[in-house]
Amino acid sequence: xxxxxxxxxxxxxxxxxxxxxxxxxxxxxxxxxxxxxxxxxxxxxxxxxxxxxxxxxxxxxxxxxxxxxxxxxxxxxxxxxxxxxxxxxxxxxxxxxxxxxxxxxxxxxxxxxxxxxxxxxxxxxxxxxxxxxxxxxxxxxxxxxxxxxxxxxxxxxxxxxxxxxxxxxxxxxxxxxxxxxxxxxxxxxxxxxxxxxxxxxxxxxxxxxxxxxxxxxxxxxxxxxxxxxxxxxxxxxxxxxxxxxxxxxxxxxxxxxxxxxxxxxxxxxxxxxxxxxxxxxxxxxxxxxxxxxxxxxxxxxxxxxxxxxxxxxxxxxxxxxxxxxxxxxxxxxxxxxxxxxxxxxxxxxxxxxxxxxxxxxxxxxxxxxxxxxxxxxxxxxxxxxxxxxxxxxxxxxxxxxxxxxxxxxxxxxxxxxxxxxxxxxxxxxxxxxxxxxxxxxxxxxxxxxxxxxxxxxxxxxxxxxxxxxxxxxxxxxxxxxxxxxxxxxxxxxxxxxxxxxxxxxxxxxxxxxxxxxx
Amino acid sequence: xxxxxxxxxxxxxxxxxxxxxxxxxxxxxxxxxxxxxxxxxxxxxxxxxxxxxxxxxxxxxxxxxxxxxxxxxxxxxxxxxxxxxxxxxxxxxxxxxxxxxxxxxxxxxxxxxxxxxxxxxxxxxxxxxxxxxxxxxxxxxxxxxxxxxxxxxxxxxxxxxxxxxxxxxxxxxxxxxxxxxxxxxxxxxxxxxxxxxxxxxxxxxxxxxxxxxxxxxxxxxxxxxxxxxxxxxxxxxxxxxxxxxxxxxxxxxxxxxxxxxxxxxxxxxxxxxxxxxxxxxxxxxxxxxxxxxxxxxxxxxxxxxxxxxxxxxxxxxxxxxxxx
Numbered sequence: 031x032x033x034x035x036x037x038x039x040x041x042x043x044x045x046x047x048x049x050x051x052x053x054x055x056x057x058x059x060x061x062x063x064x065x066x067x068x069x070x071x072x073x074x075x076x077x078x079x080x081x082x083x084x085x086x087x088x089x090x091x092x093x094x095x096x097x098x099x100x101x102x103x104x105x106x107x108x109x110x111x112x113x114x115x116x117x118x119x120x121x122x123x124x125x126x127x128x129x130x131x132x133x134x135x136x137x138x139x140x141x142x143x144x145x146x147x148x149x150x151x152x153x154x155x156x157x158x159x160x161x162x163x164x165x166x167x168x169x170x171x172x173x174x175x176x177x178x179x180x181x182x183x184x185x186x187x188x189x190x191x192x193x194x195x196x197x198x199x200x201x202x203x204x205x206x207x208x209x210x211x212x213x214x215x216x217x218x219x220x221x222x223x224x225x226x227x228x229x230x231x232x233x234x235x236x237x238x239x240x241x242x243x244x245x246x247x248x249x250x251x252x253x254x255x256x257x258x259x260x261x262x263x264x265x266x267x268x269x270x271x272x273x274x275x276x277x278x279x280x281x282x283x284x285x286x287x288x289x290x291x292x293x294x295x296x297x298x299x300x301x302x303x304x305x306x307x308x309x310x311x312x313x314x315x316x317x318x319x320x321x322x323x324x325x326x327x328x329x330x331x332x333x334x335x336x337x338x339x340x341x342x343x344x345x346x347x348x349x350x351x352x353x354x355x356x357x358x359x360x361x362x363x364x365x366x367x368x369x370x371x372x373x374x375x376x377x378x379x380x381x382x383x384x385x386x387x388x389x390x391x392x393x394x395x396x397x398x399x400x401x402x403x404x405x406x407x408x409x410x411x412x413x414x415x416x417x418x419x420x421x422x423x424x425x426x427x428x429x430x431x432x433x434x435x436x437x438x439x440x441x442x443x444x445x446x447x448x449x450x451x452x453x454x455x456x457x458x459x460x461x462x463x464x465x466x467x468x469x470x471x472x473x474x475x476x477x478x479x480x481x482x483x484x485x486x487x488x489x490x491x492x493x494x495x496x497x498x499x500x501x502x503x504x505x506x507x508x509x510x511x512x513x514x515x516x517x518x519x520x521x522x523x524x525x526x527x528x529x530x531x532x533x534x535x536x537x538x539x540x541x542x543x544x545x546x547x548x
Numbered sequence: 549x550x551x552x553x554x555x556x557x558x559x560x561x562x563x564x565x566x567x568x569x570x571x572x573x574x575x576x577x578x579x580x581x582x583x584x585x586x587x588x589x590x591x592x593x594x595x596x597x598x599x600x601x602x603x604x605x606x607x608x609x610x611x612x613x614x615x616x617x618x619x620x621x622x623x624x625x626x627x628x629x630x631x632x633x634x635x636x637x638x639x640x641x642x643x644x645x646x647x648x649x650x651x652x653x654x655x656x657x658x659x660x661x662x663x664x665x666x667x668x669x670x671x672x673x674x675x676x677x678x679x680x681x682x683x684x685x686x687x688x689x690x691x692x693x694x695x696x697x698x699x700x701x702x703x704x705x706x707x708x709x710x711x712x713x714x715x716x717x718x719x720x721x722x723x724x725x726x727x728x729x730x731x732x733x734x735x736x737x738x739x740x741x742x743x744x745x746x747x748x749x750x751x752x753x754x755x756x757x758x759x760x761x762x763x764x765x766x767x768x769x770x771x772x773x774x775x776x777x778x779x780x781x782x783x784x785x786x787x788x789x790x791x792x793x794x795x796x797x798x799x800x801x802x803x804x805x806x807x808x809x810x811x812x813x814x815x816x817x818x819x820x821x822x823x824x825x826x827x828x829x830x831x832x833x834x835x836x837x838x839x840x841x842x843x844x845x846x847x848x849x850x851x852x853x854x855x856x857x858x859x860x861x862x863x864x865x866x867x868x869x870x871x872x
Contacts, residue, residue, distance in 0.1 A: 062726045067830065070638050078594040078638070159640060160610050162595050165602040218640040234649055235822025237726055261721040262820045265705050269712040269720035276726065398596070429588030429835050436592070446597045459597060468604055470597040 056274060060255035061529065061547060063540065064267050064279035068235055068260040072221035074203040075148050075161045080398070083200050083449065084540050085258055088240055089131075090203035090223030093122055093141065093182075094194050098541050099533040101304075101355075101451025103194055107136065107204055107224065108182075117189040117491045118172075124180040128247045130206035131228040138182040143207040145174045145184075158215050163201045189489040191496060192452035199450055226251045226543045235260065252546035271296060271524050277547075278525040278532070278540070284342035284402075290524055299523045301534040304355045305399055305447035306348060306456065308513035309391075309410070310473040312440050317387050324511035326377035327441075328367035330417045331410050331514055335369075340405050345517035350508045351456055352500070353518035355536045359453040361501040364508040367515065374417045386418025392442035393423050394431040399445040401519060407443060410514075436467040438474065445519070446470075449537055453500045458484045461507060475512035561856065568852040575848040576628070579841055580621050583832075589613075590637045590835040611637055624841065633845075634838035636831070643842035647824060651846055653723055654823035657746060657816065658808045660739045664747030665754050665804060670797070672751070673758025678785060680763065688755060695752030700811050704745040704818035711741060721820040742819040746811050750804040757800040761793040768792075794865050802858030806851050 056062060069082035074090050077083055095106035108122035128136040146153055148161040149168055170193070172185040186193065196202055209222035221229050226248065227240035238258040244250045259276065261267045264283045270276045274295065282290065291298050311318050311327065318324055333347045346353075349367075352360045378384055393407040394400055404425060411421045421441065426434060435442050448455040459465060462484050463476040483503040490496045508515070521534050528548040535541055591607035592599065608614045612623065627634060633643035672692070676685040712720035718741050724730050725738075765771065766789055774784045813825035820826065824843055831839040863869045 057727055060727055064721075071640050073640065076640060078596065160607055162591075162603055162607060163598060165600050165606065166598055169600070169602065215635070215640060233822075234646070235653065235820075235827065236723055257726045259722055259726045260820050260822075262826065263705065263708070263721070263818050265708050266712070266720035266818070266820060269708055272713060273716050273720075275719060427588075427833070429593050429833055430586065432592050432596075433587045433589055444597075448597075455598075468592070468601055469599060 056277065057255075059253055059547060060257055061253050061278065061542070061545065062257045062259060062276040064261040064270055064276040065258050066260070066267075066281055067262060068258075069232075069238060071218040072229065072232075073159055073218045074200045074205060074221075074223075075144075075164070076159045076218065077200050078162050080538055081260075084538075085238055085240070086203075086221060086223075087200055087225075087539055088227040088256065088542060089221045089225045089229060090200065090205055091225050092197050092199070092203045093124075094197040096198050096451060096535070096537075098544060099535055101195075101357075101536060103198060106198065107141075111194075113491060117489075118186050120184045120186070120193070121177070122182045122184070124182060125247060126180055128224050129245060130209070130222050130224055131243060132206050132209055132222045134206050134208045136204065136224050137179045138176040139179070140207050141182050141204050142174045142176050143210075144204050145171070145202070147210070148201075149174075155210060158210060158217060161201070163199075167196045167199065167201055189491060191488050191491050192450060192454045195450045195452040195455070227256060230255070248543070251543050253542065256542055271526070274526060277529050278523060280521070280523050282522075282524055284340075284344055287342055287344070287522070295527055297525055297527060297529070299525065299532065299534055300344070300520050302346060302353055302355050302536070303447060303519060303521045303538060304353050304451070304456070304536045305445060305519045306351055306353060306515075307345070307399070307401060307443075307445040307517045307519060308348065308351075308515055310435075310439075310442050310444055310513055311511070312438055312473050313476070313512055314438070314474045315389075315440050317383060318389075318440065320381045321510055322377045322381040323383060324514075325367065326374040326381070326417065327414065327419065328511050328514050329370045329374035329377070330419070331413045331516065332369040333516055336406055336409055337517055340402050340409065341517065341519075344522050345401070345519045348515040348517050350504045350515060351461065351513075352453055352504060355518075356453055356456075358497050359500045361504040364505050367511075371416055378417060378419075384418070386420060388420045388422065389414075389440040391421035391423045392431065392434055392439040393425045394428050394443065395425055397428040397431065397445075399447050399519065400443065401445065401517075403443055406516070410516075435472055436470075438467070438472070441514075442472065444470075444472070447519075447538060451537060454484070454488045457500065457503060457507070458488055461512065473512050475507075475510070477506060477510055480506050480510075557860075561860075564856050564859075568849070568856075571852060572845065572848055576625065576841060576845055577621070579844045580617075580624070580837075583835070583837055583840055584617055584620075586835075588835045590837070593834055594638055624838070628845070633842040636839040637836045638834050639836070639839070643838050646827075646839065647842050647846050650822065650824040650827045650843075651850075653821060654809070654812050654816070654825060656723075656735070656739065657742055657812055657821055657823055658805065660743030661745075661747035661750065661808050661812075661815075662801070662805070664743050665750035665808075666801070667751075668747070669751035669754025670758050672755040673797075674762055674785065674790070676755065676759040677762035677766065678781075685759075689759070692752035692755045695748045696756075698749065700745055700749065700814045701818050703748060704742070704815055707741050707745055708818070723822055742815050742821050745818070746808060746815040749811065750808055753804060753807075754797065754800060758793070758797050761796045762789055765789045765793045791865070795862055798858055798861050798865065802854055805854045809847055809850065 065081050067081050069085050070079050071077055071082055072086050091106050093106055093108035094103050097104050107125055109125050110123045112121045124138055130136055147155045148164045170187050170190050172187045175183045177183055206222040210217050213220045226243055226246045228243050230239040230241040232238045240256040242251050242254050261270055267279045268282045268286050271279050290296055311324050313319055337345045350364050354360050394403050407423050411423055414421050460470050461475055463481050465471040466474055480503050483499045487496055487499040521538055525532055530546050530548055531544045591604050635642055672688045676688050679685050708720045711718045719738050723738050724734050771788055774788050813828060816823045816825035817829050828843045
């Protein structure tokens with residue numbers, strides 16, 4: 031019968047395509063990276079998400095850069111800089127002979143143009159985008175002046191220690207003014223920078239292909255292409271890395287890590303990150319306003335069990351807001367809260383709550399950096415019940431959660447991995463009384479001494495003088511226990527053996543300049 | 549559907565399309581209301597912990613979110629009537645080209661799933677009906693009930709674990725290979741798992757409808773006559789029964805297109821298929837109002853068109869039906 035013959039042919043065709051498809055092997059000089067989602071935008075000042083940053087930081091650069099693998103600042107597009115005695119004037123010497131990917135020249139005027147676009151709402155290019163962080167990062171800038179083609183001066187209104195770190199953040203990266211003039215609002219999909227890679231193609235939802243910039247001032251990268259594909263589902267990422275369809279990925283199911291570590295074809299790279307996972311406690315709550323109660327909750331939660339059984343070892347116990355990644359700023363010698371039910375009960379009794387009490391516990395279903403929020407909440411709920419604290423879990427979708435989070439919940443999960451490598455960006459942003467909601471000090475934590483230390487910290491430019499300020503603030507904060515300190519998530523990157531020279535960066539960036547393929 | 553006044557087929561189509569306008573208006577109003585009444589704020593979601601009061605307020609102003617809701621809706625509708633669906637909030641890209649590109653991928657997936665549904669569902673239904681109460685009937689109906697009940701994300705992940713992770717026959721994600729590929733064979737290779745995932749539930753629904761529809765026809769007099777005049781069973785079923793059983797099946801097929809477009813949202817997320825569904829999930833999470841509204845409007849328009857097409861197909865299969 032004709033139908034049968036047709037069906038047979040169709041089957042044969044399908045079988046042939048399967049065989050043909052299964053043959054596709056990764057090219058020798060191109061690296062395929064499986065991201066959790068595709069980038070949102072490629073216009074540096076408009077980026078707010080990690081996936082966009084992971085790609086666009088290959089295309090663009092700032093005046094200042096972070097050393098690969100640490101927060102240490104090194105020269106970027108500025109070869110050197112000088113800060114005036116009063117800490118208000120920054121003078122940058124720019125690299126000469128650097129060209130944007132469109133062939134136009136990089137110079138002081140280009141930098142001024144980029145800052146001006148965000149700062150001056152009367153500039154004709156202001157309307158080419160929305161700049162989510164302009165007040166955060168440029169709010170303190172009094173003026174940007176071109177001294178000569180390769181000298182730029184930035185004046186601040188007040189001293190601000192993290193300012194150099196801000197210049198290493200993508201929102202202050204430098205792009206080609208000519209490209210912006212050409213594309214207008216559509217610059218979001220036409221990135222033109224000075225970086226080691228340039229955009230070759232972007233097929234929305236399918237892939238982003240970056241090609242090596244052979245004219246890169248810092249020496250061309252070793253790989254010819256970096257191909258980014260979005261793989262939303264964790265099991266699918268796992269399958270793709272195991273079969274070699276992709277070369278590098280992250281956030282595979284924690285259960286699969288043991289198997290991957292034994293797989294001879296892949297490498298599991300891990301390192302501590304600057305992320306903190308905590309539960310914000312409402313310090314204005316009638317019961318939680320007592321510090322002893324908040325300390326008791328810290329003693330009651332079994333962090334080791336959470337890290338061992340739920341996170342499968344992909345985190346370390348948190349003893350305060352700053353993870354050890356912050357180097358000299360990290361204070362080890364703080365009050366510790368080991369899992370100790372006796373101590374928790376004693377503190378509750380002392381505070382007059384031996385009979386326990388009830389709290390609403392806000393939990394997101396999922397969310398950026400939130401690890402396993404629901405499972406972790408369930409364990410924490412059981413832990414608290416053991417000392418008589420009845421936490422009623424309320425689960426919400428991430429968007430709705432963020433809104434509720436800033437409306438003064440009793441206790442609520444949160445995680446943050448700052449994109450700025452300065453302790454200010456963790457401690458001031460989350461724990462200063464200047465940052466009550468709608469900013470992110472959701473528990474209304476207020477300690478005048480801490481406030482004072484953190485304000486001093488952000489206006490002291492001398493690093494040696496800054497370190498003791500933050501270390502002292504950490505001691506006071508941990509003793510006050512405005513959060514339940516739970517864990518600092520590790521970065522876990524899985525890559526194929528052929529990927530060489532890959533280094534993890536504390537803020538989850540994927541730097542490719544030094545990577546080569548075997 | 550038979551008597552809809554004068555004007556012939558063309559007039560009927562025009563009237564049906566005009567009737568679609570209030571439907572689409574209602575859909576747009578509903579989506580706008582639901583999206584804006586759901587708690588959440590695109591500015592807060594974008595900014596996260598780094599937010600300052602000033603930056604949140606500025607974003608609200610620039611995105612027009614500080615205005616009363618009716619004003620926001622009227623402004624959006626006004627622009628839509630001029631063919632401008634606006635720009636996505638976080639993407640900064642125009643909504644119309646964005647949803648159209650994504651929609652192509654969704655249509656490919658839906659088409660593939662429909663093919664799977666028909667290829668499995670219809671034969672299974674016929675076999676079940678012609679061998680009613682046999683073990684084959686019971687088995688295929690048991691499979692059908694299971695198929696309808698399984699959530700697509702579960703089926704999808706299971707298929708990934710079996711065919712991508714364990715057997716390594718098929719890719720686990722995307723529409724094309726990241727390197728090389730890009731041709732039709734590559735597309736088919738990537739389409740197999742998502743299409744099977746999405747098509748399974750519809751195949752089951754289709755099998756059940758085909759079965760009952762065929763059973764109803766088989767019992768009629770003209771079938772007995774056909775058998776009586778000595779036609780082979782194959783000819784009876786093929787030439788007489790199926791022709792008459794096809795209309796209810798086409799109706800279910802039309803409804804299934806809607807189900808598939810909805811189911812595509814989950815399937816696309818599981819397989820990272822670059823369609824409208826996976827895009828909508830992200831847009832909803834980000835409270836990207838313009839993109840969600842544009843996407844839903846496109847899906848609703850498609851659904852209206854498919855329904856019209858189904859009604860027109862009745863006349864093709866059943867000469868008794870005329871649109872006048």
